[in-house]
Amino acid sequence: MTQKMNTEARREQIAGAALKLLAERGSEGFNIADLAESVGLVPSAIYRHFEGREDVLDAALDVFRDRVYGLVEAARNETQDPLQALELLLTRHARLIESGGAVPHIMASMSAPEGHAARRAKTERIFAGYVARVEELVRDGQESGQVRSDINAATVAVLFAGMIQPAALLRHAEGERFDITAHVARVWELFRRAVARD
Amino acid sequence: MTQKMNTEARREQIAGAALKLLAERGSEGFNIADLAESVGLVPSAIYRHFEGREDVLDAALDVFRDRVYGLVEAARNETQDPLQALELLLTRHARLIESGGAVPHIMASMSAPEGHAARRAKTERIFAGYVARVEELVRDGQESGQVRSDINAATVAVLFAGMIQPAALLRHAEGERFDITAHVARVWELFRRAVARD
């Protein structure tokens, strides 16, 4: 028998594994059997720690949120320079995606079916929260004079998110062939030119 | 009984309806019963015109591809000015999204499960084809001297796609509250500054 664990540790382990599967296959391809196998358990064991499938997905989204928001926090703490923080953030995203992290198909959960409105709402909140955090960074940049003040911070934040999403998609589609690090470096230059005060 | 139609017309009708549902709910929430109802048929009738669910999704993706590529063609034909064509294209995307068109969650099909590799591959091809077309427009712009020639056309094309995806997501999430037209107008200015030769 697989070694027993207390439910708190197990929950975290399962949620993490679920996020990984979710990132690989999207919520459509996500199923309890594979999840259980990926943590060395039998399907029914999952129910010792979660109410059911939706509960697992909910927990996975929590992990996702913490990880992504954590990325923003880390970038913020690493430098006082807001523009540099954004660049750092972008790079970290690239690294996370490269390591099969997540991000792309998670957001696809936003298109969750009617019945799973809660999941959808949660994903939307996470995305909105992310954009809001980036927006704040942009505002800081405007106050520090590095970012043009004649542009809308929210718009910039959405554009920033737009640098990540398609890259993640391409990475998922083309795999190794797509050099996300190089792409991100190039697209950053474009972004900088768009938003930096000359 | 619902009026009979010859299979060609019916197929088109069904594929169009399927695309609509897909855009609203994603492939996870897509089911034959709702599809049938949306065209005033009974579920089993769908099988008179399609092999099965995957076949329907395949046809819906065809409609999507034609529509999106058509947008690019239309923008191209409307003006000789490549940069203006891109702006037109962006605006048209916004309008398509606004009218509940599609785009966002379709691309989420890229995360189709293992078993549906064909669907996934097809979606990837469509996305790649879209980016390639935009890239060509960017190249034209570089040749005409409107777009900086020291930047990578492919990178610009991906960034362009990145202006649309998150906007579509937000539109889906926030609905009317998100003024996609206004957003697109603002983000276009950013994009222009990033890529236009001064």
Next chain:
DNA sequence: TTATGATGTGAATATGGATTCACATAGAGG
């Protein structure tokens, strides 16, 4: 007008996964 095939219908049937349940056992606390 009528014969015929194509299209539509409703009632099965099939299937893949989630969920439940009765039973087994590890492992923490006394």
Next chain:
DNA sequence: CCTCTATGTGAATCCATATTCACATCATAA
């Protein structure tokens, strides 16, 4: 060392959908 409860297991069961099938009916063309 013993007990008792939380955790793990395998075998059902349930359920939502896809899919099939026998039958009905419309559309068309001879």
